[in-house]
Amino acid sequence: MARVLMLKCVLCGRTYREREVDYTCPHCGMDGTLDVLYDYDEIKKHFTRECLEKSRDFTQWRYRDILPVNDETNIQPLEVGFTPLYDSGVLAREYGAKKVYIKDDGRNPTASLKDRASAVGVARALDYGKNTIACSSTGNAASSMAGFAAVAGLKSFIFVPESAPEAKVAQLLIYGATVVLVKGNYEDAFNLSTAAIYKFGWYNRNCGINPYLVEGKKTCGLEIAEQLGWEAPDRIFIAVGDGCCISGLYKAFYDLKALGFIDRMPKLVGVQAAGSSPIYHAFKYHLPKVEFVKPDTLADSIAVGAPRNWAKALRAVRQTAGDMVTVTDEEILEAMKELARKTGVFGEPAGVTGFAGFKKMAKERYIGMDERIAIVVTGNGLKDIASARKAVAKPILVEPDINELLKRICC
Ligand SMILES: *Cc1c(COP(=O)(O)O)cnc(C)c1O
Numbered sequence: 245m246a247r248v249l250m251l252k253c254v255l256c257g258r259t260y261r262e263r264e265v266d267y268t269c270p271h272c273g274m275d276g277t278l279d280v281l282y283d284y285d286e287i288k289k290h291f292t293r294e295c296l297e298k299s300r301d302f303t304q305w306r307y308r309d310i311l312p313v314n315d316e317t318n319i320q321p322l323e324v325g326f327t328p329l330y331d332s333g334v335l336a337r338e339y340g341a342k343k344v345y346i347k348d349d350g351r352n353p354t355a356s357l358k359d360r361a362s363a364v365g366v367a368r369a370l371d372y373g374k375n376t377i378a379c380s381s382t383g384n385a386a387s388s389m390a391g392f393a394a395v396a397g398l399k400s401f402i403f404v405p406e407s408a409p410e411a412k413v414a415q416l417l418i419y420g421a422t423v424v425l426v427k428g429n430y431e432d433a434f435n436l437s438t439a440a441i442y443k444f445g446w447y448n449r450n451c452g453i454n455p456y457l458v459e460g461k462k463t464c465g466l467e468i469a470e471q472l473g474w475e476a477p478d479r480i481f482i483a484v485g486d487g488c489c490i491s492g493l494y495k496a497f498y499d500l501k502a503l504g505f506i507d508r509m510p511k512l513v514g515v516q517a518a519g520s521s522p523i524y525h526a527f528k529y530h531l532p533k534v535e536f537v538k539p540d541t542l543a544d545s546i547a548v549g550a551p552r553n554w555a556k557a558l559r560a561v562r563q564t565a566g567d568m569v570t571v572t573d574e575e576i577l578e579a580m581k582e583l584a585r586k587t588g589v590f591g592e593p594a595g596v597t598g599f600a601g602f603k604k605m606a607k608e609r610y611i612g613m614d615e616r617i618a619i620v621v622t623g624n625g626l627k628d629i630a631s632a633r634k635a636v637a638k639p640i641l642v643e644p645d646i647n648e649l650l651k652r653i654c655c
């Protein structure tokens with residue numbers, strides 16, 4: 245396990261000791277999210293590429309030397325991480341790139357990338373001796389946290405917008421969380437959860453403010469690097485809502501560079517839904533901070549009008565000479581079908597948004613023929629069947645009669 249050297253504010257650069265602050269920078273308030281930094285020179289001495297090669301731990305905990313958990317016994321047995329990275333020759337040929345890799349993070353225990361963060365969040369809550377953990381979420385962070393809390397024997401309180409997809413709410417209830425459906429959007433759920441957490445003293449798993457959760461999410465980037473033999477891809481596409489996932493990718497490559505595992509960062513491309521793109525807007529117009537909007541997209545996981553981790557997200561894109569792009573709901577649904585049919589990976593709307601952004605940029609001839617591209621699929625398609633059904637035609641309904649069938653299908 246890694247001992248945390250310091251927490252550093254992404255806005256003002258002030259540093260804090262681990263136990264000095266719990267969530268964001270006291271000087272900058274909620275926007276001042278913190279980086280978790282380690283003593284890289286010390287870690288380098290015992291944590292090497294060779295150690296990883298010998299490791300038999302095929303979960304994200306193979307990177308425990310750079311994960312902020314104090315007591316190993318607080319790690320839950322659920323297998324999170326080490327999801328497949330598929331090399332899609334079909335997509336590479338079609339879009340004119342050297343390589344296109346698909347990272348299928350819907351293959352996590354509760355079927356989204358959020359499990360990476362929840363695994364760390366629950367271990368931290370136990371480190372602090374908390375018996376209740378809470379969060380607000382568009383859906384996946386919630387269902388993920390509910391699962392990990394259940395395994396750890398923690399109580400969980402979850403705040404989700406009333407409109408959260410059925411499957412995600414079912415997951416929450418099955419895991420035994422106390423579920424509060426908030427009549428409003430994600431921002432309303434976030435604000436209510438913050439007030440309740442403050443009042444009751446629960447552990448706060450809101451990824452937008454809890455610095456340790458992005459550490460969990462970074463394991464997605466660590467895996468991509470390791471799965472490609474420590475040759476980082478040229479560009480990585482990922483959906484952006486609150487901005488924690490893309491910040492996790494940035495932190496992964498930052499850590500790997502600090503440890504000497506890689507020598508250059510990939511360009512990170514954040515993809516937002518056109519109806520909910522405040523971070524994209526700040527990036528394109530070089531704004532110092534993000535202006536909040538009212539979200540409107542069917543990709544519920546990224547329907548975030550008031551992103552909490554905007555500062556880290558903007559840094560991830562700017563510091564890596566990356567980019568941002570928006571896609572419409574129609575483009576997202578089209579991408580959902582295409583990805584499933586060409587790679588077998590079925591993502592939820594936000595899950596395929598990174599791929600939709602890649603398609604758009606490739607069609608605009610923005611991607612070089614010699615580029616190696618990775619695309620993160622952040623959540624499984626079975627999470628939101630209603631949206632998937634919007635993308636496709638109806639099945640054929642027939643009487644159980646071969647003659648009728650012959651009239652209805654053409655082969
Ligand atoms: C949470 C989530 C995202 C976006 O992540 P942020 O950290 O909020 O930017 C994208 N896709 C899925 C499936 C998610 O659950």
Ligand SMILES: [Zn+2]
Nearest residue numbers: 253256269272
């Ligand atoms: Zn600060």
